[in-house]
Structures are given as structure tokens and as C-alpha cells.
Amino acid sequence: MQTATVESEKSRKRSGNLRRRQLVDRIATVAIFGAVILAIVPLVLILADIVIKAAPVMSFGFLTNLPKASPFSPDQGISNAIIGSFVMVGFASLIAIPIGVGAGIFLSEWAEMRFAWVASFTNDVLAEFPSIVIGIFVFVIIVLATHSFSGYAGGFALAVIMIPIVARTTEESLKLVPNSYREASMALGVSRWRTITRIVLSTGRGGLVTGVLLAVARVMGETAPLLLTALGSTLAFRTLSQPTESLSLLIYFYGTSAYKTWQAQAWGAALVLVVIVLALNISVRALTRGKFITGGD
16 A cells, blocks of 8 residues: 555656646747747848838849939949949959968868967957958058059958958868768878868868858958948949949948938848848858768769
8 A cells, every 4th residue: 555655656746747847848949939039030120121111222223223423313223332342252252262261271180280279269369350450451551552442452351351251161161071081091092182182172162162152241241341441432343453332332321321312222232232142141051951061962
């Protein structure tokens, strides 16, 4: 009889613990879903606001025409800002991608060296630098030296911002490659450099591409460094040696103006910029979910 009572008491305790765990699980699940909703709502509201305010100015002419000096001129567009953004980001990529990938390879493959720790720490510090500080730096070494604002200066400033991002993502993606791949390659007599270029980089190429796209998306919307380097222009793009317009600069200048027409165009440019960044992020998602990330077929 006493044994039956003890077993009954244990059963009640187990049942109570189970109900308590189920209740805690439900509360935690609701809290997690609530946090997700709270994170998504601001994004949806921002996107909806941009789309509603940009819709009146969106047209083919808006994307292909040049801006006018007067805010009251008809048929205004942002073509020079679109071209300028892509050209400066492209120029920055030519500088940042080789340097960033090379630095990431060093940080990953020679991590045992003391200098690698110093380089990694320096890279992390550079990644956290305010972009306006980088703009001031480039203003001093390029704009003041050449006595001219230019797309070259703007592209160089964006490259400085991109380098630590590319380096860090390259390092992390290469560290995911199993050491057995390296050991097997070098056991067959393959040099370390050929092992890195043929095996390690090939296996981790998806992570490298992802890092590059993330860096491009990061600098596409930069404004502060371009204010001090590229300056902006209402003229058609011809060369990087002259002041160059970008979408972020156009949004800043038009959005802070007192004219409703320019403010509407700023919203239109903001929508174009959001679509570009969104397309880059979707590309990243597609690459990270595919087989391309491991180099397999």
C-alpha cells in the first residue's frame, strides 16, 4: 500500500513537471514569434512608406533622364546617380576584392603567426571605423592633394570600407574548409600555395562570393564618405576624375531640400537604392542555400 502511494505521488510530480515544461515551452514560443514580428514590422512599414511616396515619380524617364538645375523643370531623372553609384562601387571592388581576399587567405591559412593576430585585430578595428572618419582620411590624402573632388576619391573611400568586410568573410569561409582537404593535398606533394588556390579557395568559393556581395551591398548606400570625396553632380557621368553623383548623395541633397519635387525624387531614388540592395541580398541568400557554397556539383 505504501509503495502504491509513493508511485502515485511520483506520477503526479511527473505530470506536474510535464505540464510546467509545456507551459514554459508555449510561452517561449510565443515570445520568439513576437520578437520576430517586432523585428519585421519596422522593415515592412519603412518599405511601404518608401513605395507609397516614390510611386508618383517612378517612370522610365525618371530612370533614364538627367536631373535639372531647377526643381521646377519637367522630365527630371536620376540616371547619372545610378551610373555613378555602380561605377564608384565597381572601382572600389577592383581595389577591395583582391586585397580583402588576400588578407582573408593570410588570416585563415597562417593564423598561427603572431602577425596574423595583429592583422586580424587591426582588420576588426578598421571594420568598426565610422565611415565619416574614412571620408575625412581620403579627403586629406586625395582631395586636398589633387585639389579636386572626384569619383576616384569616392571609390577609394568605399574600397577602404569594403576591405575589412571581404577579409573577414573570406577568413571565416576558408576556416570552414576541413583541414583534411589541406592535409590530403599536401600529402600528395602539392605545394601549400597550390593547395590554397586549387583546393581551399575552390571549396570555399561560395563564402567568398557571399562576402563580396555583402560588402557591395554595404557600401552601395554610403553617404558620409562620399560627401567629402565625390561631392555629387547634376551633370552626366563622363569620367571618375570629376565630381560624381550617387544615389545616396542625391537622396541626401534632395531629401533635405525645401522643394516638394526634389523631395519626391529623393523618395524615388530611395526606392531604386532599396531594390538594388534587396537584389544583392537575395543573391546572397540564393548562393548560401545552393551547392555552390561547398564547391560541389
